[in-house]
Amino acid sequence: MAIEIRSATTGDAGAIQRIYAPFVLATAISFEDQPPSIDEIAGRIVSILKTHLWLVAVDGGEVCGYV
Numbered sequence: 001m002a003i004e005i006r007s008a009t010t011g012d013a014g015a016i017q018r019i020y021a022p023f024v025l026a027t028a029i030s031f032e033d034q035p036p037s038i039d040e041i042a043g044r045i046v047s048i049l050k051t052h053l054w055l056v057a058v059d060g061g062e063v064c065g066y067v
Contacts, residue, residue: 003057004059005058008056008066010042016045016066017037017038019063021035024036
C-alpha cells in the first residue's frame with residue numbers, strides 16, 4: 001500500500017504526540033523537556049496551518065510521520 005501525504009488535522013494530534021513524545025523524553029533533538037499534550041499539539045496544528053503547511057504521512061490508515 002502506498003503512503004498518503006495529506007494536510008494534518010486536529011484529529012491527528014494523538015498520533016503526532018505518540019511519535020514526538022519519545023524524542024522529547026529520550027534525546028536532545030528537541031528544546032522541549034516535557035512532551036506537549038494532545039490538546040497542545042492540536043492547538044499548534046490549528047495555529048501553524050494558518051500560515052504554513054503541516055503534513056502527515058499515513059500508511060494503512062495510521063499516521064506514521066509528520067512535517
